[in-house]
Amino acid sequence: MSSADPSQRIASAVEAALADLSVAGDAAAVSAVANAATGKKGSLTALRRSLAEVDDAERRRDLGALLHHAMETVDSAAEQRRVALRRAAIDEQVARERWDLTETALRSAGQRRGRLHLVTQATERLEDVFVGLGFQVAEGPEVESDFYNFEALNMPPSHPARSMWDTLFVDTTETGSVVLRTHTSPVQIRVMQEWPPPIYAVMPGRVFRRDTPDATHMPVFHQIEGLVVDRGITFADLAGTIEAFTQAFFGRDFTSRLRPSYFPFTEPSAEFDIRRPDGTWIELGGCGMVHPSVLRAGGLDPLEWSGFAFGFGIDRMAKERHGVEDLRDMYSDDVRFTGQFP
């Protein structure tokens, strides 16, 4: 060790590091100061390396202990500074986002205090659009039997298409006989069984799937089913209805397309996408001509009646309409998010 007074140099290095730490303004600055003292090329590390030059074994041991303590002092001061900065950042955020309900109540006295959820607003608007096109609104149960959710929709037990829906089963004595409905399509059967044709119906409601939440998926979400049964209904009626609906709901600068697809309960089947004004597409639902077996399950003669059906995801429609990037935001109940919408 070259200096005449190494313990003095250790003390000064610690003092300088502690002074710098006390004014370090963020985590990066704290790490830089700590590194300059105890890092690979740090001042204290250099002093420790030069201990080898001290001949007196006892003095070398004393200086080693002193250095060890000095490095610990700097590292622990750095950690304390990091904790203090984190705490200050949290305090600052809490102060910034403080929400005084008394102020809110006073400010909104005499004004509207709340609003319907974006998905409820979308559902009501969808109903309005379809009622305007001559449809009636129907509803069905959220807890369904296997018969309505699958079998009557042309999916007998062990049909591979059942795996298209990650089903949540209800625990009953007869395993697999009761499900949380995976789509609104079972309401097609219920409507056919109850209403004599011609049928022009939409059926909105909540559906359930074992889906992991992400920007476009929720395990609990909403669909609106459409069912038309009449004489001489063709695929052109389906395409025309979907285009008319797209423009009525999203505006004239949106358009729709149908892509060939497969659903066991429609034949032919298609996926329904809309094109946003920026030219990008998003899938909103499935549709097709009602399968003869499904008409029969609903008690109708497929030689006399034909029809089309569709099922759209309402949450995705609300997301598109309001330019929301992530479906999960719509369920976060965060006032900073909900407050943005009229």
Ligand code: FA5
């Ligand atoms: C069906 O559920 C069919 N029942 C639709 C149908 C009805 C086809 C009538 C033919 C005739 P699919 O699984 O593709 O199809 O879901 C329809 C729409 O629901 C999707 O396009 C999407 O908009 C929405 N959707 C599906 N899964 C989720 C989810 N986990 N979260 C949010 N929306 C979803």
